[in-house]
Amino acid sequence: MAQQHGGSGQAYGIDIGGTGIKGAIVDVASGTLVTPRTRILTPQPSTPDAVAEVVVKLLSEAGWSGPVGATFPAVIQHGVAKSAANVDKSWIGTDVDRCFTAATSSGTEVIVLNDADAAGIAEARFGAARGVAGVVILLTFGTGIGSALLMDGMLVPNTELGHLELDGHDAEKRAAASVRDEDDMSYETWAKRVNDYMSHVERLFTPDLFVVGGGVSKDADKWVPLLRLSTPVKPAELQNDAGIVGAAIAAAERRGE
Numbered sequence: 001m002a003q004q005h006g007g008s009g010q011a012y013g014i015d016i017g018g019t020g021i022k023g024a025i026v027d028v029a030s031g032t033l034v035t036p037r038t039r040i041l042t043p044q045p046s047t048p049d050a051v052a053e054v055v056v057k058l059l060s061e062a063g064w065s066g067p068v069g070a071t072f073p074a075v076i077q078h079g080v081a082k083s084a085a086n087v088d089k090s091w092i093g094t095d096v097d098r099c100f101t102a103a104t105s106s107g108t109e110v111i112v113l114n115d116a117d118a119a120g121i122a123e124a125r126f127g128a129a130r131g132v133a134g135v136v137i138l139l140t141f142g143t144g145i146g147s148a149l150l151m152d153g154m155l156v157p158n159t160e161l162g163h164l165e166l167d168g169h170d171a172e173k174r175a176a177a178s179v180r181d182e183d184d185m186s187y188e189t190w191a192k193r194v195n196d197y198m199s200h201v202e203r204l205f206t207p208d209l210f211v212v213g214g215g216v217s218k219d220a221d222k223w224v225p226l227l228r229l230s231t232p233v234k235p236a237e238l239q240n241d242a243g244i245v246g247a248a249i250a251a252a253e254r255r256g257e
């Protein structure tokens, strides 16, 4: 493919998950994908070097050397991973920005942010939280529970509300979508747990809106109506693309594009 420098208004977004790593070029002004998504299986073990190789592969297949943003399912403070709940423990303390940037032979700068935070940015700009004033909490239900806290569309990064304590357990071990799959739970049973969890978050933050994302948001009609909360709940709208779009926005804005 011809070299794409991605000048005006475009960035490459990468969504790093436990099973797959997806990437595409994004038009940052409209939040739409300019190229189809490319998906590569996450290497096992998913060590920093192995994942960096996949990042480089995605960029070279796209011929991309413009801004690059990548999501990662852990606390990322100024580019450094500070936790590893559902990923290889070798990530803790890794400067992920530097590791990915160094892996690109051209020194293309890669910026990394928490996966739920990226989804929050994307939903605030182009999805269910667009134009919503006040406090919005996005919760993603997948292997774990991710969270993004937004105030008038501005993100407060690394909230990690999936690790609140619920019934004496780490909340994501009780109410993540993976728990429903593993225990073969009905949506009714699982929604009760999600309701307990979200009531707890509601008591702590009194948000104006909850946005619920992750793979289960495509089945939102099966469980969101079962929730009994004072706060309105909207399913995420960008679905599969939220991470890619949010990462691309973060990269473009960091570079002042």
Ligand code: BGC
Binding pocket: 072, 073, 074, 075, 083, 085, 086, 114, 115, 116, 117, 140, 142, 143, 144, 145, 146, 147, 160, 162, 172
């Ligand atoms: C991690 C978060 C992540 C969430 C969703 C949690 O286990 O601690 O950083 O956002 O999973 O992937």
